[in-house]
Amino acid sequence: MTSNQFMNPVENTRHAVVIGGSVGGMAVAQVLLRHFGRVTLVERDRLPDSPQPRKGVPQGRQPHALMLRGLHALEQLFPGFRQDLIDGGAVVANMGADLAFNAFGRWRRGPYNSALSGLCASRPLIEFTLFRRLANHPRLSVLQAHEAIGLLADVAGKRATGVRLRDRGAPGAEEIHIEADFVVDASGRESKAPEWLKTLGYAPPAETVVTADPGYSNRYYEAAPGQAWKMMYIMPAAPDKRRGALIMPMEGGLWQVCMIGMDGEHPPVDETGFMDYARSLSSPRVYEAIANAKAVSDPIGFRKGENRLRHYESMPRHLESFVAFGDAVYALNPVYGQGMSVAAAGALELDACLRGQRAWRGTGSLDGLAARFQKKLLGVLMPAWMMATGEDRRWAGRSASAETNPMVRLLQKYMTRVLSVQADDNIVAEGFFYVQQMLRSPFSLLHPRILFRVLRARAGAPSAAKAPTSPVTPIPA
Numbered sequence: 069m070t071s072n073q074f075m076n077p078v079e080n081t082r083h084a085v086v087i088g089g090s091v092g093g094m095a096v097a098q099v100l101l102r103h104f105g106r107v108t109l110v111e112r113d114r115l116p117d118s119p120q121p122r123k124g125v126p127q128g129r130q131p132h133a134l135m136l137r138g139l140h141a142l143e144q145l146f147p148g149f150r151q152d153l154i155d156g157g158a159v160v161a162n163m164g165a166d167l168a169f170n171a172f173g174r175w176r177r178g179p180y181n182s183a184l185s186g187l188c189a190s191r192p193l194i195e196f197t198l199f200r201r202l203a204n205h206p207r208l209s210v211l212q213a214h215e216a217i218g219l220l221a222d223v224a225g226k227r228a229t230g231v232r233l234r235d236r237g238a239p240g241a242e243e244i245h246i247e248a249d250f251v252v253d254a255s256g257r258e259s260k261a262p263e264w265l266k267t268l269g270y271a272p273p274a275e276t277v278v279t280a281d282p283g284y285s286n287r288y289y290e291a292a293p294g295q296a297w298k299m300m301y302i303m304p305a306a307p308d309k310r311r312g313a314l315i316m317p318m319e320g321g322l323w324q325v326c327m328i329g330m331d332g333e334h335p336p337v338d339e340t341g342f343m344d345y346a347r348s349l350s351s352p353r354v355y356e357a358i359a360n361a362k363a364v365s366d367p368i369g370f371r372k373g374e375n376r377l378r379h380y381e382s383m384p385r386h387l388e389s390f391v392a393f394g395d396a397v398y399a400l401n402p403v404y405g406q407g408m409s410v411a412a413a414g415a416l417e418l419d420a421c422l423r424g425q426r427a428w429r430g431t432g433s434l435d436g437l438a439a440r441f442q443k444k445l446l447g448v449l450m451p452a453w454m455m456a457t458g459e460d461r462r463w464a465g466r467s468a469s470a471e472t473n474p475m476v477r478l479l480q481k482y483m484t485r486v487l488s489v490q491a492d493d494n495i496v497a498e499g500f501f502y503v504q505q506m507l508r509s510p511f512s513l514l515h516p517r518i519l520f521r522v523l524r525a526r527a528g529a530p531s532a533a534k535a536p537t538s539p540v541t542p543i544p545a
């Protein structure tokens with residue numbers, strides 16, 4: 069086993085355990101390898117040796133848009149990741165030139181060269197590419213087919229000292245205890261950590277849930293040749309456009325074709341229902357694109373898309389040396405495509421906290437880290453959370469509580485106008501894509517350059533400004 073020359077001798081002997089070997093867990097493990105001599109990744113599934121969906125990540129069969137913020141953060145953590153994805157077959161798509169985008173019933177008028185190009189791939193390819201980068205690290209152990217069933221703590225119950233595990237390949241076998249100096253729970257939406265903490269005498273974190281009751285039905289098709297676009301999106305829009313759809317390319321020359329519903333409108337998962345739903349969309353373009361394309365799978369549904377925040381940041385007492393991470397803390401309505409990006413950015417924040425800890429507390433001490441990190445993680449999450457819950461509250465249906473804050477309602481109205489104006493104005497579109505890709509705050513859309521264009525345009529009327537065809541000058545951040 070090699071040691072890390074940048075760590076001091078105490079850090080070099082320390083062991084960290086990450087529960088959950090998905091995108092969040094792998095990003096965290098990569099960070100912990102910078103601060104701990106040994107890292108163990110515990111995953112209840114057997115991880116596939118090629119990009120395949122797996123049971124522990126049921127959302128893996130649904131399209132996953134990797135926002136540019138997430139791509140940049142993952143590239144920072146795993147240099148070369150972007151190229152690996154492209155080598156694996158990911159499709160490069162320019163936001164202005166390759167996306168056919170319909171918001172509030174209007175298609176964007178014409179293509180333009182955006183400064184933003186992203187990568188489209190299946191979720192299994194993204195995960196597999198990360199795993200290949202991580203798995204051979206000499207100081208990492210991957211414990212597959214092992215399920216965490218609880219935490220170990222010191223006698224005073226103040227500090228996590230390890231994890232209790234069950235070997236899924238040996239039913240009835242005794243539980244296994246592994247000791248650790250630091251434990252991260254990255255076990256996703258269904259995390260049991262609140263119960264584990266309760267067993268140790270801690271009040272579980274309070275929860276906030278905001279839901280617009282979304283539903284997905286996804287089907288894979290062979291990509292039909294000869295399209296002027298690579299990706300197509302009909303955005304559902306409150307209060308009445310409950311139905312939307314996404315066609316996203318992926319490796320292997322396939323399309324992920326996903327019917328989307330909001331406010332309890334759950335797209336069907338049978339073939340006839342799927343096609344009827346496509347036909348019922350506000351524009352026939354998605355239906356026309358798939359009508360003669362070859363389907364290579366049955367539709368697969370997904371319905372648990374609520375926004376859920378577990379308030380670890382405001383727990384009155386923290387178990388030292390234990391933090392919760394990723395979807396285990398916050399799960400976001402998948403329609404906005406933010407989860408992997410927030411996880412990657414959150415991993416960078418953990419890196420910063422661990423560096424700060426070294427300077428603040430000196431060598432070896434992890435005291436206070438849990439409370440500090442959970443607060444910092446909330447800061448990373450907040451823009452995405454506000455965006456997702458703000459949008460979801462626009463649905464007046466039974467499941468979402470309507471927004472009452474007049475300032476937020478004003479911003480929502482402005483956002484509606486931005487989305488309407490961007491159809492004809494590439495500068496507004498570019499500003500919107502920077503926000504959607506999580507590279508800028510939504511408040512950047514109040515920059516005078518955009519504000520003026522949005523307010524000047526008559527809602528729904530094509531802008532008098534000629535659409536620029538050359539790259540748009542990036543808007544000052």
Ligand SMILES: Cc1cc2nc3c(=O)[nH]c(=O)nc-3n(C[C@H](O)[C@H](O)[C@H](O)COP(=O)(O)OP(=O)(O)OC[C@H]3O[C@@H](n4cnc5c(N)ncnc54)[C@H](O)[C@@H]3O)c2cc1C
Binds near residue numbers: 112216254284404406
């Ligand atoms: C339908 C849907 C579509 C989505 N689309 C997008 C998108 O377009 N873009 C985007 O950025 N995000 C999207 N997301 C969110 C994204 O999937 C997650 O944010 C992302 O995977 C990070 O989650 P995670 O690693 O924290 O948890 P998960 O990905 O859920 O992984 C949890 C891991 O922990 C393992 N595990 C669970 N319990 C245990 C245990 N007790 N012991 C050991 N291992 C355990 C699981 O097997 C799994 O590997 C979508 C989510 C859903 C539900």
